[in-house]
Amino acid sequence: MSNAQLAINNETGHAAGVNEWLGDGQSAQIKMGSSFTTTHERPLDMHEHLFMIGDKQTHLYQILEGVIGVYKMLPDGRRQIVTFYYPGDMIGGGDKSNWTQHAEALCNAKVRCIPVSTVDTLITTEPGFGQALMSMLATELEETRDQLLSLGRKSALEKVATFLLRISRRNKREGADESLLHLPMKRAEIADYLGLTIETVSRNITKLKTTGIIRLESKSEISVKDISLLEELADGGN
Amino acid sequence: MSNAQLAINNETGHAAGVNEWLGDGQSAQIKMGSSFTTTHERPLDMHEHLFMIGDKQTHLYQILEGVIGVYKMLPDGRRQIVTFYYPGDMIGGGDKSNWTQHAEALCNAKVRCIPVSTVDTLITTEPGFGQALMSMLATELEETRDQLLSLGRKSALEKVATFLLRISRRNKREGADESLLHLPMKRAEIADYLGLTIETVSRNITKLKTTGIIRLESKSEISVKDISLLEELADGGN
DNA sequence: TCTGTGTATTGATATGTATCAAATCGGACC
DNA sequence: GGTCCGATTTGATACATATCAATACACAGA
Numbered sequence: 001m002s003n004a005q006l007a008i009n010n011e012t013g014h015a016a017g018v019n020e021w022l023g024d025g026q027s028a029q030i031k032m033g034s035s036f037t038t039t040h041e042r043p044l045d046m047h048e049h050l051f052m053i054g055d056k057q058t059h060l061y062q063i064l065e066g067v068i069g070v071y072k073m074l075p076d077g078r079r080q081i082v083t084f085y086y087p088g089d090m091i092g093g094g095d096k097s098n099w100t101q102h103a104e105a106l107c108n109a110k111v112r113c114i115p116v117s118t119v120d121t122l123i124t125t126e127p128g129f130g131q132a133l134m135s136m137l138a139t140e141l142e143e144t145r146d147q148l149l150s151l152g153r154k155s156a157l158e159k160v161a162t163f164l165l166r167i168s169r170r171n172k173r174e175g176a177d178e179s180l181l182h183l184p185m186k187r188a189e190i191a192d193y194l195g196l197t198i199e200t201v202s203r204n205i206t207k208l209k210t211t212g213i214i215r216l217e218s219k220s221e222i223s224v225k226d227i228s229l230l231e232e233l234a235d236g237g238n
Numbered sequence: 239m240s241n242a243q244l245a246i247n248n249e250t251g252h253a254a255g256v257n258e259w260l261g262d263g264q265s266a267q268i269k270m271g272s273s274f275t276t277t278h279e280r281p282l283d284m285h286e287h288l289f290m291i292g293d294k295q296t297h298l299y300q301i302l303e304g305v306i307g308v309y310k311m312l313p314d315g316r317r318q319i320v321t322f323y324y325p326g327d328m329i330g331g332g333d334k335s336n337w338t339q340h341a342e343a344l345c346n347a348k349v350r351c352i353p354v355s356t357v358d359t360l361i362t363t364e365p366g367f368g369q370a371l372m373s374m375l376a377t378e379l380e381e382t383r384d385q386l387l388s389l390g391r392k393s394a395l396e397k398v399a400t401f402l403l404r405i406s407r408r409n410k411r412e413g414a415d416e417s418l419l420h421l422p423m424k425r426a427e428i429a430d431y432l433g434l435t436i437e438t439v440s441r442n443i444t445k446l447k448t449t450g451i452i453r454l455e456s457k458s459e460i461s462v463k464d465i466s467l468l469e470e471l472a473d474g475g476n
Numbered sequence: 477t478c479t480g481t482g483t484a485t486t487g488a489t490a491t492g493t494a495t496c497a498a499a500t501c502g503g504a505c506c
Numbered sequence: 507g508g509t510c511c512g513a514t515t516t517g518a519t520a521c522a523t524a525t526c527a528a529t530a531c532a533c534a535g536a
Binding site for chain 1: 513514515516
C-alpha cells in the first residue's frame with residue numbers, strides 16, 4: 001500500500017524509521033540534535049488537493065490522518081491513481097524540485113508539512129536519516145512494482161482480491177483486525193487505482209461476496225471470511 | 239526506461255551521479271577517498287540470470303554492456319517485466335537484503351559487481367554518494383509510476399507508441415539518433431513489459447508501420463518517420 | 477542451395493472488460 | 507416519514523485484446 005514509512009518500522013523491521021526524527025504525529029516539532037525545528041500541520045477537506053503536478057516541491061508531507069491519493073492523468077481525462085498514502089506515510093523524499101503528479105485528500109485528512117530545507121539539514125546532520133529516507137523510497141519502489149504486476153498481468157477479480165489483501169495486511173502490520181477492512185475511498189478511486197471501471201470493480205466485489213469470501217458490512221466496510229482463499233485468488237493460484 | 243543512472247547525469251542534470259565514484263565503465267576500481275576498492279566484472283550470456291528472486295543481495299550491479307530485464311512472475315507463469323536496464327544504469331540501491339525479482343540478460347551483457355559492503359562504506363565516507371543513490375531511486379520510482387499509467391489506462395497502440403518513444407528519448411539523451419531505434423529484446427519481452435500478448439504487440443507495430451509513422455528496417459531496427467505523431471499517439475492526444 | 481528452427485506476422489474466433497442504460501441503495505435534509 | 511441526490515449495483519450489448527491456428531520470415535548449419 002505504498003506505506004513506505006510503516007514498512008520501515010513494521011514490515012522490514014528497521015529500528016530507525018523516519019519517525020524517529022519526525023515525531024509520532026502529536027508533536028509539531030522535529031528533533032535536530034538537541035534543538036528543534038518547527039513544522040506545521042495542515043488540515044485537508046475531502047477532495048482538496050495537497051499539491052498539483054508541476055507545483056514546486058517546497059515540503060515533504062507526513063500523513064497524520066485520512067488518506068491521500070496520488071495520481072497521474074492523460075490529456076483526455078483518463079486517470080491512474082499511483083498510490084494511496086495512509087497515516088504514518090511520508091510523501092516526497094526524492095530530490096525532484098517539482099511534483100510530477102497530483103495529490104488529493106480522499107476524505108478529511110491532516111498532514112504535517114516539513115520544509116525541504118529541514119530535510120536537507122537532517123540528512124547531513126543526523127546520521128541514519130538519509131538511510132531511513134532511502135529505505136522508504138526502496139519500499140515504495142517495490143510496492144509500485146507489485147502494482148505493475150497487478151495492472152499488467154492480473155484479471156479484474158485478481159486485482160480486486162489483491163487490493164483487499166493489501167488492506168488486510170496493512171491492518172495486520174498496524175495491529176488492527178486483518179479481516180475487517182475499511183475502504184476510505186470510493187469505487188471510482190479503486191477503479192482508477194486498479195485500471196478498471198467502476199462497474200467492473202463493483203461486479204467483482206459482488207462476486208467475492210457471492211462466493212462467500214467476503215461480506216459487505218456496508219459500502220465501505222468489508223469483512224473477510226476466508227483470507228487464505230482471498231490470497232489464492234490474489235496471485236492466481238488455482 | 240528506468241535509466242536511473244543516466245537520468246542523474248543527463249536528465250535531471252545532476253552533476254554528481256553515482257558514476258563519479260564508480261568510474262566510467264573502463265576502470266575496475268572504485269575511488270574511496272584516496273584509496274581504491276576493487277570490484278569485478280561479470281559477462282552474461284543471452285538469457286543468463288544475474289540473480290533470481292530470493293537470492294541474497296550481495297552486490298549492486300552497474301550495467302556495462304547489453305540490456306538486463308528485471309521481472310516478477312505469478313505462480314502460473316504469467317510474467318511482468320518491471321524494467322529494462324541499459325548500460326550506465328545501476329541495479330539495486332535499496333536496502334533490502336534479498337532480491338524481490340528476477341534479472342536476466344536479454345542479450346550478451348556485461349556488468350560490474352559492487353559489493354554491498356563497499357556501497358555502505360561509500361555512503362558514510364563520501365558525502366554526496368548517498369544523495370546520488372537516493373536521486374537514482376527517485377528517478378526509478380518516477381519512471382515506474384509512468385509505466386503504471388501505461389499499464390492501467392492506455393490502449394495497446396498507445397502502449398507500443400509510449401514504449402518506442404521512451405527508446406527514442408533515451409537515444410536523444412545519449413546523444414544517439416533519436417529516430418533510429420534498436421530493440422535488443424524480442425517481441426515476447428516487449429509484450430511482458432507492456433502487459434500484452436506477442437500478437438497484439440506485433441499487430442500494433444504493423445499498424446504504426448502502415449500509418450507511416452515508423453519503418454521497420456529489420457525485426458529489431460525501427461526508424462521513426464514522424465516523432466510528433468508518435469508523441470501524440472503515446473499520450474492519447476487525439 | 478536446401479533444410480531446420482526459432483521468431484514474427486497474419487487470420488479467425490472467443491472472451492473479458494468497457495460502455496451505455498436503468499434500477500437500487502443510503503444518507504442528508506426537510 | 508418522505509424526498510432528493512450522489513454512489514453503487516445490476517443488466518444488455520459492444521469492442522479491444524486474447525487465444526488458437528496457420529503462414530511467412532531469417533538465419534544457422536549441412
